[in-house]
Each structure stands twice: as C-alpha cells, then as structure tokens.
Amino acid sequence: MKKNLIYLIFLSIFATACSKDVYLFTSFHEPANEGLRMLYSEDAYHWKDLNKTLLKPNIGNQKVMRDPSIVQGEDGTFHLVWTSSWRGDLGFGYANSKDLIHWSEQQFLPVMKHEPTTINVWAPELFFDKSTKQFTIIWASCIPNRFEKGIEDENNNHRMYFTQTSDFKTFTPTKLFIDPKFSVIDAVIVKRKEDDFVLVLKDNTRPNRNIKVAFSNTVTGEYKDVSAPFTKNFTEGPAVVKVGNEWLIYYDTYREKTYEAMKTTDFKTFTDISKEISVPEGHKHGTIFKVKKKVLNTLLQQ
Template sequence: MKTVCWFLFLLTQLSIATAQNKSVYLFSYFKGNGEDGLHLAWSADGLKWQALKNDSSFLTPTAGKDKLMRDPCIIRGADGLFHMVWTVSWNERTVGYASSKDLIHWSTQQAIPVMEHEPTALNCWAPEIFYDDATKLYMIYWATTIPGRFPQGDSTGDDKYNHRIYYVTTNDFKTFSKAAVLYDKGFNVIDATIQKNGKQYVLFLKDETRYPPQKNLRIAYSNTLTGGYSGPSTPITGKYWAEGPTVLRQGNRWIVYFDKYREHQYGAITSSDLVNWTEISDKLELPKGIRHGTVLPITKKELDKLLK
C-alpha cells in the first residue's frame, strides 16, 4: 500500500512539474507613445491574448533623453536571463537595454550608443535582439536613416527617412562591435525580425517604400546571421499597410503578427512553409491600443509569477 501511495505521489508531482513547464506565450508591447513603458499580455494558443497587470506598465522607462519605451523586444538568453531592447526616442542615436530573471525585476536601464559615431544619423528605431548559438554572441539590430548614405530610395520614403538595417554584436552587453549594415537591397527597409529555421536565418522585414507605396511585409534568407541575406520575397501581407512584425513558431506552423496601423488594429497571417500564407486576423484577440512588440514562449510557472 505504501508503495502504491508513493507511486501516486510521484505521478502527481510529475504532473504538476509538467504543467508548470508547459509553454504559454507572452506578448511585450507599448501603448501611446511609449511614455509609461513595458506592457505584457499572455496567451495559451497564440490567438486570444489577455493583458497582464490590468494593462498597466511593468517597467517605467529611464534610458535616453526622451525616456520612451517603444517597440520592446524580449528574448530568453543562453544565460537564462530575459534580455530586452527598445526604442528610446524618435531622434536619438541609442537603443535601450535591460535584463531580468523573472520579467518583473529589471536591471538598471542602459542607453547603448550604437550610432553615436554617425553624427548625422537621424534615429535608431525598432531594435531587436537575437542570440546566435553558432557564435555564442548576441546581435542587436535596428533601422537607421543617415541622410545621403544610400542614394537609392532617397526620394521614395516618408519625408527625410530612408532606412537601412544595422547591427552590433556583444557577449556581455558592456562592449559592442562597431555598427555595420545588416540589410541593404536598395530600398527603404525597417522593422526587421529574425528567426532560425534549421540552419537558415529567416529575416522578416517591412518594405517602407512610400512612393509608389509598398508598406508591406516580406522575407529574406541567409546561411549566416550577420550578412548575405537574399533579396526580399514578394509581399506576404495583404492590401493594407503593415508594420512591426513579430513571429511565433508552433511546431510546423508560423504565425506573423503585425500592426495594421492605418486601420488601428492588429493582424496575423500563418503558414507551414513560409511561402503560402493565410490571413487569420479575424481570429485574433489582443488588448486595446496594443502597439509594436514581440512574442516569446514562457513557462506556466513564469506566467504564474506575472499573474501574481
């Protein structure tokens, strides 16, 4: 009898541990102009999302002169920490950075001067972060306009902006490589996000061309993280303006979330092969006012701490 009871006890503990480690999904985002900081929502299926903490901020921005927290991107690092980067300003040459063990308590915020060596650079927008197992390095990448640097596209953008994607690498978030161009195919490009697919790197991007209007999402591929990406695919989004893609992979299923910003609503498309895409925007439920952010898997145990 004691053996049976002990066996049942072990099964119960295993069931609890399995439930605690089961993946759910977290959406980091901002609202308004990013003044109040980091917002989080969670989902069990990737479609129906609920705001955490009554949709109030988890972290007030302090980095940079303007102290904004737009476009927050969070990843889980190889060191077990969550690493976050964000846009600190409309016109500063830095990006924000902080880390956390639990998504609740964060390190001192840094303004990383990724483009300070370029005195005419106008901005550092929509930064993202990627950890590369192959090199054991973190790569931070973002969009910047440097007037006159890329003649192609100079007359096709909005106002004075003609972005290209730049990057730096680091292994400690204290020292960084010099910023270099990650993606330039002769057109205005912004809002890049990278996913690994086997040995290949998949770059989702926004064609920011205004004249004639594109404003759609596309894909490029490379066998190395920091360069060699192909030209862009045909648009994967529909007859609307889209920006701020973030990507979730569920087995063989890819979901790309994005802001239909002219329609003041979010959209989503899905694919099993990265070629044929199906619109599922009508199945999506997100907090009101959600803006550009990122999705990542977390455990049920980590979610329970956020719910408290």
C-alpha cells in the same frame, strides 16, 4: 500511504504544468511613456493582457519605450532592448532581468555615435543563436544623403544596421545589415535551421509600407531574394513565432487600428489567419517568445 500517493501525484501534475511552455508578447501602449507591457497566451493565437507595467523607461531624450524586444539567454537571463526616442537618440535602451519583474539598471547603448548626423534609431530587435551563443541586435536608422532614396525624403530613408555581443558588455562595431535599395524598418530574424535564415521586414517606401521577406545562409547576411509583399499596405511591426511546423507572423495594421496575422510553413505562401486570432485593444508591436508556465504564474501573481 494513500495520502502520500495522492500528494506525490499532485506534485507531479503541478510540476508538469509549471514546466509547460507558454507564450509572451512584449507590448506598449501609446504614447509609449508608461513602459513595458506584455500579453500572454497558451496557444499563440488567443492573447490576454497582463494589465500591468513591468518597467518604466528613464533613459533617452524622450524617455519612451517603443518596440520592446526580449530574448532569453542560456543562463536564463532575459535581455530587453527598446526604442528610447522618436528622434535625436544615437542609440537605444537596454536592461535585463531574471524573472521579468526585477530589472537591472537601464543603460543607453550608443550604437550610432560614430554617425552624428543619424536622425533616429528605431525598433532594435534581438536574436540569440544557441549554436554560436551570440546575440545579434538589428535596428533601423536614417543617415541623410547616404543611400539612394527613390521617392523617400532624406529624413525617412532608413537602412538596417547591426551589432553583436555575447555578454552585453562588449559589442562588435556597428555595420550595415541590409540595403535592399529601399527604405526598410522593423526587421525580424528567423532561424529555420543551420545556415538557413529568414528576414521579415517592412518596406517603408511610399506608397508600399508593407511586409516582405528575404533569405540568407548566415545570420548577418547578405539577405537576398526580397519577396513581393504578403500583407496589405500600411502594416508594420512583424512578430514571428513557431507553433508546431507553422510560423505565425503577427503585424500591426496601424491605419485600421487592428492586429492581423499570417501563417506559413515555407515563407513563400501565406495564409491569412486574422479571424482566428484575438489580440487585446491598444496592444502595440513587440516580439513573441516562449517561457515556462511558472514564469507566467509569477507574473500573474504580482
């Protein structure tokens, strides 16, 4: 009887540990030809590298995997999108997995094929809204001579576009997502509550190249009230995660080759927490998402 009780207690502790939420951070290493990498953390502040490649890219003109973004659907499936080329592609890569180890056949999603002069399709970002069961994908593209360019070269005057899907088989027609009247890339959608969305974005104009926020009452916008920058210049690739009642915003300070972070509760005031975080050297920007500890344990065992 005593042995059975000890065994049951052990099973209970083990089950609790496996059901605990941990954080994964999608990543890649330059020159981005090796494929999907990941960091992991139990507190979203201190990160370790899995030190393995989970999926090697085989589509796109350059067959690279940059800016990997993952979300998990209600059925447990992980959906992944990524930048497949610096230039020349009219779409991006897609694959899915049940365990982040075994992946579906890679697909190329030609979201800008209706705009043949498009220079690039960069940093596709996934957002899943549980209330509507819709996936929204946003990305940056440059179509020369389409928008007021200011001081930007026509081949670097980006705007954000989007499509939506519920099954990754059929997609809504591509539409303009945001035109803030400046070149914009690397945008991330954050839902605070119903009818309350924040867009964290990079102002890509010279000399700015820094990170700002905008606000909307719907997931697809119109996003308004673009803020002043809350980071220094030469920052990009924001990744956002909620920890308790605070939002952490990680970003790549690429000229200094460091990773930094801010925290906020309202997306109006920001506190620099760069000295409180640790990110492995070589990590390049992706997205942060939560999984059960058992998912991470399986990855660590591979």
